[in-house]
Amino acid sequence: MSGINVLLIHGPNLNLLGSREPEKYGSTTLADIESTAAAAAKEAGGSLVAFQSNHEGALLDRIHAARSEGIDAIIINAGAYTHTSVALQDALTGVEIPFIEFHITNVHAREPFRHHSYLSSKAAAVVCGLGVAGYPLIVSHVCKTYKKKAAKA
Numbered sequence: 001m002s003g004i005n006v007l008l009i010h011g012p013n014l015n016l017l018g019s020r021e022p023e024k025y026g027s028t029t030l031a032d033i034e035s036t037a038a039a040a041a042k043e044a045g046g047s048l049v050a051f052q053s054n055h056e057g058a059l060l061d062r063i064h065a066a067r068s069e070g071i072d073a074i075i076i077n078a079g080a081y082t083h084t085s086v087a088l089q090d091a092l093t094g095v096e097i098p099f100i101e102f103h104i105t106n107v108h109a110r111e112p113f114r115h116h117s118y119l120s121s122k123a124a125a126v127v128c129g130l131g132v133a134g135y136p137l138i139v140s141h142v143c144k145t146y147k148k149k150a151a152k153a
């Protein structure tokens with residue numbers, strides 16, 4: 001039985017992780033996050049591919065492509081697009097792949113404009129405030145508990 005294939009997506013500015021605001025986002029780089037997440041997936045019998053873009057359309061295209069790659073679950077930290085993008089919600093629901101909305105910080109304890117998400121109502125789960133340590137935890141959970149998508153006819 002092959003394992004769960006996870007797509008980890010990061011949105012705008014997250015490529016700068018580790019370089020500024022360590023008090024908020026920690027000092028871990030995005031490359032480290034992705035590497036640790038991939039190791040967690042492997043440990044849990046799954047696999048993980050990662051993608052980051054500062055461009056909304058590129059994020060949409062990457063989500064669309066997941067349909068034909070055997071991706072069983074998406075974990076997305078959409079950054080600021082969380083709070084603005086109906087298009088991201090549409091793409092994530094349109095591909096019919098379960099997704100988890102992830103935030104490093106507790107967005108509900110921050111500025112009011114970060115309290116609304118266009119993704120949460122469609123997400124299988126929403127995780128925020130665990131810091132970057134949350135990534136391997138959620139990846140492992142997904143690989144151990146999610147079901148593989150039925151192959152397309």
Ligand SMILES: O=C(O)[C@]1(O)C=C(c2cccc(Sc3ccccc3)c2)[C@@H](O)[C@H](O)C1
Binds near residue numbers: 105106107
């Ligand atoms: O907490 C998060 O992971 C979040 O998704 C991440 C965000 C975010 C905001 C600004 C910059 C960055 S990444 C970063 C961190 C430190 C220095 C430079 C960029 C992420 C916010 O837009 C979101 O509201 C919350």
